[in-house]
Amino acid sequence: MHNFKKILLTAAVMTLSVPVIANEMKCGNEYIAGDQIEPLLKEQVLKKCGEPSSKDYERWYYEKQGKVLHFNSNGELVTIKDVSED
Secondary structure, three states, rough: HHHHHHHHHHHHHHHHOOOOOOEEEEEEOOEEEEEOOOOOOOOHHHHHHHOOOOEEEOEEEOOOOOEEEEOOOEEEEEEEEEEEOO
C-alpha cells in the first residue's frame, strides 16, 4: 500500500509540472486562456501581455511565447494556439 501512495503522489506532482497547454499563454505572472467563460477583449490582452510581435487581421502573434491568439469580430479572444499549429 505504501508504494501505491508513492506512485499516486509522483503522478500528482508530474501532472502539476506539465507545461502550459496550447490554449493558454503566460503573460508576466498570469496565464490567459482562449476558453474562458467571459472571453478577454483585445484591450485586456494588451494590458496583460503587451503588444504582440505582429498582427494579421484577427490573429496576434507573440513570438517570445510561440503563440498565436485568435479573436472574433467582436474583439474577444477565442483561441490560443502554438505557432506550429496555426
